[in-house]
Amino acid sequence: MEHLQFTYDDLKADSGGIYAIAGVVASGDLEILVEREELGGRCEVDISTSVQGFEQTWEAVTRDFVCARALANTRITINDSGATPAVVNLRLAQAAQKLAGGAA
Template identity: 45%
Template sequence: METLNFRFEHGQRQLPATAQLSGVVSSGNLEVLIEAAPLNGACTIEIRTAARGFGKIWQAVLGDFQQRWQLADARIAINDMGATPAVVSLRLDQAVEAALGGKP
């Protein structure tokens, strides 16, 4: 297993206090837990993945996600079992949309 940590500063969008879970860990999939946290406007993302050596791809996918959503004071935990970048983006978007009550 590999653990990766990313931090994005100066987000604009706050999440409600309720944590949100999206997806299920199984072969080729992942789960995302997203929650509000006092991080001085930052968004932190921790990934635990079985696929080692893909840090640059994770950084690109997560940078694109943060550019879309601009999350502030958000903590995200991802448990991955080899999901493709498209599945990662989908699960992240689903978690944020659910946390925001379906508001894009």
């Protein structure tokens, strides 16, 4: 297992929910947990993945996602089992939609 952590600063905040989960950890998929916490305006991303050597890809995918949304004071935990970047984006979008109060 590889463990990655990224922190993003100077983000916008919104008044969405406090907790959301999307996906399941199974072959080729992942689970994402999004929680609101007091993090001084930061978003912290914590990733556990079964696939080694993709830190730059994970950083690019999560940076693009976080910077496009109001995710200040948010912790994102990702448990990956070999998901492709497209699946990662899908699950992140589902979790963000749930956090904002919409159906996913």
